[in-house]
Amino acid sequence: MRCLDCAVIGVGNMGAHHARVLAELPGARLAAVCDADRERGAEVAARYGCAFYDDYGAMLSSVPLDAVTIAVPTRLHVEVACEAMRRGLHVLLEKPLACDEEGAREVVRCARSSGVKLMAGHIERFNPAVTRLKGLIEEGRFGELISLNVRRVGGLPPQVEGADVLLDLAIHDVDVVTYLLDEDPGYWVAFKSRGLLRDQDDNASILMRYGNVTVFIEVNWVTPVKIRTLDITGSLCFGRLDYINQRITLYENAYFKGLHAHRNGGGASYPDFRDFMSKSNLTDEIIVGIDREEPLRRELSSFLRAVREDEDPPLPGEEALRSMEILFGLSASAEAWKNQEVRQHV
Numbered sequence: 001m002r003c004l005d006c007a008v009i010g011v012g013n014m015g016a017h018h019a020r021v022l023a024e025l026p027g028a029r030l031a032a033v034c035d036a037d038r039e040r041g042a043e044v045a046a047r048y049g050c051a052f053y054d055d056y057g058a059m060l061s062s063v064p065l066d067a068v069t070i071a072v073p074t075r076l077h078v079e080v081a082c083e084a085m086r087r088g089l090h091v092l093l094e095k096p097l098a099c100d101e102e103g104a105r106e107v108v109r110c111a112r113s114s115g116v117k118l119m120a121g122h123i124e125r126f127n128p129a130v131t132r133l134k135g136l137i138e139e140g141r142f143g144e145l146i147s148l149n150v151r152r153v154g155g156l157p158p159q160v161e162g163a164d165v166l167l168d169l170a171i172h173d174v175d176v177v178t179y180l181l182d183e184d185p186g187y188w189v190a191f192k193s194r195g196l197l198r199d200q201d202d203n204a205s206i207l208m209r210y211g212n213v214t215v216f217i218e219v220n221w222v223t224p225v226k227i228r229t230l231d232i233t234g235s236l237c238f239g240r241l242d243y244i245n246q247r248i249t250l251y252e253n254a255y256f257k258g259l260h261a262h263r264n265g266g267g268a269s270y271p272d273f274r275d276f277m278s279k280s281n282l283t284d285e286i287i288v289g290i291d292r293e294e295p296l297r298r299e300l301s302s303f304l305r306a307v308r309e310d311e312d313p314p315l316p317g318e319e320a321l322r323s324m325e326i327l328f329g330l331s332a333s334a335e336a337w338k339n340q341e342v343r344q345h346v
Contacts, residue, residue: 004066004304007032009056009080011044014094015071021300023048028304032063060087067307078103085114092303094121096171097320104324108317119303119313120320122175126298129246132290134180142234147214148177149231153223165204166331169219175323181210190334195222206330248288
């Protein structure tokens with residue numbers, strides 16, 4: 001296995017975990033880290049025995065590298081990612097690609113013109129529970145899908161100043177839902193408001209329609225407990241995905257399974273309809289087996305595999321760009337509704 005020389009630009013909250021995982025991964029060598037905070041960056045470099053720089057341009061000029069992961073503040077994504085890609089380096093860029101749509105397009109254009117691989121760091125896509133749920137959907141375990149209900153609530157971001165509740169939180173769920181349903185939404189509406197924070201919106205509700213499937217997403221920094229769940233309802237089964245505990249619980253719809261079997265000439269026979277109802281309404285809790293693994297480790301392993309084997313990354317920039325286009329459509333919808341509410345109260 002060819003060893004890839006890697007560096008991390010930005011070793012704050014998320015970037016420090018990038019450094020840890022890259023230092024542990026077989027087939028990767030953490031050559032350097034960079035951070036404007038000299039004390040923090042030097043401490044991470046000393047911990048993993050690599051070089052430290054406080055200027056990413058100097059690092060890119062001095063250290064021979066194959067790939068970099070970037071976890072700087074979002075407002076710096078375009079500048080830093082494009083500089084690395086113009087130097088011929090493959091890039092994993094933490095979500096979101098940029099602060100705005102045009103910036104995200106610029107990052108994708110730069111990757112194309114530079115001929116390098118660009119992968120977006122949507123970590124929830126690499127949660128083993130999400131991968132397993134995708135398989136269950138494709139196997140037809142849920143039957144005809146009816147609705148998805150997502151809650152990503154609780155926990156203020158480490159740097160709340162300048163953060164956006166849709167861009168920070170909802171981007172995860174827009175990406176995951178679009179991945180699970182394998183299509184783009186045809187309709188959406190969003191609302192956001194200020195609950196606890198005085199100077200910015202801290203909660204939002206989103207309603208989307210993917211074909212015949214209704215999706216509701218709730219995100220906020222207000223709820224005092226951290227919840228990360230996705231409920232999925234189908235004609236044959238209901239399921240709940242717990243992101244934090246990497247757990248999927250299923251409840252089969254015995255009534256509709258029995259009705260389906262009966263209509264197709266199979267299944268058990270019942271003396272009367274009341275007996276059918278009483279027995280077929282029973283359901284058992286089914287815990288789905290999942291091989292747990294750190295999502296970030298899976299994400300970085302996938303990125304490096306794509307680089308090493310010269311394959312398309314599992315979440316290329318173009319795919320992340322589409323999620324951002326949907327998100328900014330949602331943001332525009334939320335702003336329109338806020339303005340309408342203001343007009344109504346004037």
